[in-house]
Amino acid sequence: MLILxxxxxxxxxxxxxxxxxxxxxxxxxxxxxxxxxxxxxVVPEIASRDHIRCxxxxxxxVMNEANAVKPDIIAYTAGPGLIGALMVGSALANSLALxxxxxxxxxxxxxxxxxxxxxEPKKPEYPFLALLxxxxxxxxxxxxxxxxxxxxGSTLDDAIGEAFDKVAKLLGLPYPGGPEIQKLSEQGNQEAxxxxxxxxxxxxxxxxxxxxxTAVMLAVKELEExxxxxxxxxxxxxxxxxxxxxxxxGRTLKxxxxxxxxxxxxxxxxxxxxxxxxxxxxxxxxxxxxxxFEFCTDNAAMIAVAGAYRASQAASASKIEARARWPLEDIxxx
Ligand code: KG4
Ligand code: ZN
Numbered sequence: 001m002l003i004l005x006x007x008x009x010x011x012x013x014x015x016x017x018x019x020x021x022x023x024x025x026x027x028x029x030x031x032x033x034x035x036x037x038x039x040x041x042v043v044p045e046i047a048s049r050d051h052i053r054c055x056x057x058x059x060x061x062v063m064n065e066a067n068a069v070k071p072d073i074i075a076y077t078a079g080p081g082l083i084g085a086l087m088v089g090s091a092l093a094n095s096l097a098l099x100x101x102x103x104x105x106x107x108x109x110x111x112x113x114x115x116x117x118x119x120e121p122k123k124p125e126y127p128f129l130a131l132l133x134x135x136x137x138x139x140x141x142x143x144x145x146x147x148x149x150x151x152x153g154s155t156l157d158d159a160i161g162e163a164f165d166k167v168a169k170l171l172g173l174p175y176p177g178g179p180e181i182q183k184l185s186e187q188g189n190q191e192a193x194x195x196x197x198x199x200x201x202x203x204x205x206x207x208x209x210x211x212x213x214t215a216v217m218l219a220v221k222e223l224e225e226x227x228x229x230x231x232x233x234x235x236x237x238x239x240x241x242x243x244x245x246x247x248x249x250g251r252t253l254k255x256x257x258x259x260x261x262x263x264x265x266x267x268x269x270x271x272x273x274x275x276x277x278x279x280x281x282x283x284x285x286x287x288x289x290x291x292x293f294e295f296c297t298d299n300a301a302m303i304a305v306a307g308a309y310r311a312s313q314a315a316s317a318s319k320i321e322a323r324a325r326w327p328l329e330d331i332x333x334x
Contacts, residue, residue, distance in 0.1 A: 001019065001020045001021075001072045001073060001308070001311065002017065002018075002019050002025075002068060002071045002072050002073070003017070003018045003019070003020070003071060003072065003073045003074075003075055003304045003305075003307050003308050003311070004016075004017055004059070004062075004063075004071035004073070004074045004075070004096075004304065005017070005018060005027075005075050005076070005107075005300040005301060005302075005303040005304025005305070005307060006055070006059070006074065006075070006076040006077065006089045006092070006093050006300055006303065007076075007077045007089065007109075007112070007298055007299060007300040007302075007303045008051040008055060008076075008077060008081075008085050008086060008088050008089030009077045009079070009080070009081025009082065009085060009086055009089075009109045009298065010042060010047065010081055010082055010085060010135070010136075010298060011031065011032040011033065011035075011036055011042045011047050011085075011298075012029055012030070012031050012032065012297070012298040012299070013029070013030045013032070013050065013051050013054040013055050013058060014027065014028065014029040014030075014058070014298065014299050014300035014301075014303075015027070015028055015029075015055070015058040015059050015061075015062045015300050016028075016062065016299070016300035016301040016303070016304045017062050017063070017066050017068060017071070017304065018301065018304035018305055018307075018308055020308045023119070024119055024301050024304075024305075025066045025068075026062045026065050026066050027062070027299060027300055027301045028058050028061055028062055028300075029058075029299060029300070030050075030054045030058060032046070032047060032050050033175070033176065035050060036175060037174055037175055040169055040175055041165070041175055042082070042175075044082045044083075044084055044085065045084065047082055047084070047085045048082070048084035048085050048087070048088055051085055051088040051089065052088050055088060055089065055092055056092065059092075059096070070100040070102060071100070071102055072102055072103065073102060073103045073104070073105060073307055073308075073311050074093045074096055074097050074100075074102060074103070074104045074105070074307075075093075075104075075105045075106075075107050075303050075304055075306065075307020075308070075310070075311075076089045076090055076092075076093035076104070076105075076106060076107060076303065077089055077106075077107055077108075077109045077112065077303050078090055078106030078107060078108070078321035078322055078323060078326075079106075079108065079109065079321070079322060079323030079324060079325070079326040080108075080109060080110070080136065080323060080324060080325050080326045081109055081136075081324065082324070083322060083324040086322040086323070086324070087322045089322075090106070090320050090321060090322040091320065094317075094320045097316075103311065103316040104316055104317050105307045105310050105311055105314055105316070105317060106317050106321040107303045107306045107307050107310065108306075108326060108328060108330075108331045109298075109303075110132055110134075110137060110139065110268075110328050111149075111306045111328065111331060112302035112303045112305075112306045113132050113134065113267040113268045113271075113302060114130050114132060114141065114143065114149075114265065114267060114306075115146070115302060115305050115306045115309060116267045116291035116295045116296070116299075116301070116302035116305070117265050117267060117289045117290065117291050118305050118309070119291060119292075119295055119301055119302065119305055120289070120291060120292065122289070123289075124263050124265050124287070124289040125263065126143060126144055126145045126148075127142070127143060127144045127145070127261065127263075128143050128261060128263035128264060128265050128289070129141070129142065129143070129152075129252070129255055129256050129259065129261040129263070129264045129265070130143050130264075130265045130266075130267065131248065131252045131264060131265070131266045131267075131271075132267055132268045132271075133159075133160045133161065133248065133266070133267075133268045133269070133270035133271055133276075134159065134160075134161050134268035134269045134270060134298075135159060135161035135162055135165065135176070135269055136159050136161070136162070137154070137155070137159050137268065138154060138155040138159050138160045138207045138209070138248075139151060139153070139154050139328065140152040140153040140154075140205045140251065140252065140255045141328065142259060142261075143265070146309045146310070146313075146333075147310070147313065147331065147332050147333035148332060148333065149328050149329055149331070149332055150329070151327075151328060151329055152205045152255050152259070153204060153205025153206045153207065153251065153255065154206060154207070155206065155207040155208065155209065156206050156207070156208040157208050157209060157210040158209040158210050158213060159209075160207065160209060160244060160248060160270050161176075161178060161268070161269050161270050162209075163209040163212065163213050163244060164176075164177045164178040164181050164244070164270065165177035165178070166213055167181060167213065167216050167236075167237070167240050168180050168181050170216065170217060170220050171184070171220070171233050171236060171237060172233075176269070178269060178270060178272070178273065179272070181237045181240065181241055182241065182273055182274065182275070184233060184234050184237040184238075185234065185237045185238035185241045185275075186234075186238075187234040187238075188233075188234030188235040188236070188237050188238030188239070189234075189235050189238055189239070190238040190239055190241065190242035191239070191242075192232070192235035192236075192238065192239050193219055193235060193236060193239035193240075194239070195212055195215045195216060195219075195239055195240055195242075195243035196211055196212055196215055196243065197212075197243055197246050197247045197250065198211045198212055198247060199247065199251065200246075200247060200250045200251070205251055205254065205255045207247065207248070207251060209244070209247075212240070212243055212244065212247070216236060216240050219236060220236060223236075241273075241275060242275070245273065245275045245276050245279060248270075248276060249276070249279055249280050249283060252264060252280065252284075253283060253284060256284065256286070261286065262285075262286035262287065263286055263287045263288075263289065264280065264284060264286065264287070264288050264289070265288075265289045265290075266280065266288065266289070266290050267290065267291055267296060268296060268297075269296060269297040269298070270296075271290055271291070271296040272293050272296040272297060277290055313333060
């Protein structure tokens with residue numbers, strides 16, 4: 001079965017072809033980063049317009065490169081995300097499905113991230129604990145199988161990727177901030193500032209990053225007033241990164257320990273962070289699975305693979321879906 005995956009939830013237009021026997025056949029992506037960079041964040045109107053410009057040519061390219069005539073299934077991101085951006089993918093997916101007379105499956109973006117490690121040769125086995133960390137989400141999910149998700153924890157305020165982006169902005173670094181903070185941290189001392197590790201001692205598995213962000217903001221303000229900020233940017237970045245990653249790892253290990261998981265999956269844009277990947281692997285006794293770097297951040301291969309897993313159990317969609325907000329547990333099979 002050939003699955004065409006389409007992702008347009010935010011600032012990447014991405015298309016992939018996946019075969020449930022052969023695996024991934026092709027994937028392409030156009031990033032809008034340079035279009036949004038002057039504004040310091042994603043501008044929804046610009047995102048929608050660029051998805052319209054890029055989506056059809058990318059679909060043609062992937063289909064031509066694979067010598068494919070038509071897919072059996074079109075899987076598209078139906079939410080959560082920017083509503084205008086989602087509607088571009090949704091409308092085109094449904095129009096093509098009508099023209100090609102093929103099945104169409106709306107996919108939850110976070111289920112895509114959750115199943116992205118299934119694109120790798122070494123796949124996790126169920127059950128596992130998923131840490132999904134992106135620009136919009138920080139989730140800990142109990143995963144018993146496809147469509148069997150229980151939310152253990154989420155963020156009470158900012159998502160972790162959002163915190164990376166906001167701290168980067170405070171330091172005058174471009175968007176997206178995560179990779180910039182990671183790069184600058186290499187030259188800094190992670191012990192230079194003692195920033196809080198929020199929620200680590202609290203019961204449950206929720207996250208909160210606004211206190212950490214405020215602590216960084218106050219430190220930056222003081223350094224600016226003293227005229228010392230330029231010498232200390234790398235130390236701020238490194239100390240923030242260490243506090244953020246310690247917090248993620250602390251909560252994840254607690255959830256794994258208290259719920260007896262021996263496998264953890266880490267995915268989403270912040271899952272590309274090298275300190276998170278290395279430190280979690282070192283501190284967890286069980287197995288840790290990550291998608292390769294390019295499939296941590298938004299891509300269509302993860303949407304195609306999620307569509308493939310869903311296809312056997314879900315009927316073709318009866319209406320065009322695009323949902324800005326969409327709790328992950330809404331897509332459970334029971
Ligand atoms: O999953 P993603 O591509 O898009 C969303 O679904 O939000 O995640 C993007 C987020 C951004 O906040 C970006 O700064 C962050 O992932 N990110 C990173 C790294 N690479 C991307 N954060 C920390 N370290 C990284 N290496
Ligand atoms: Zn994402």
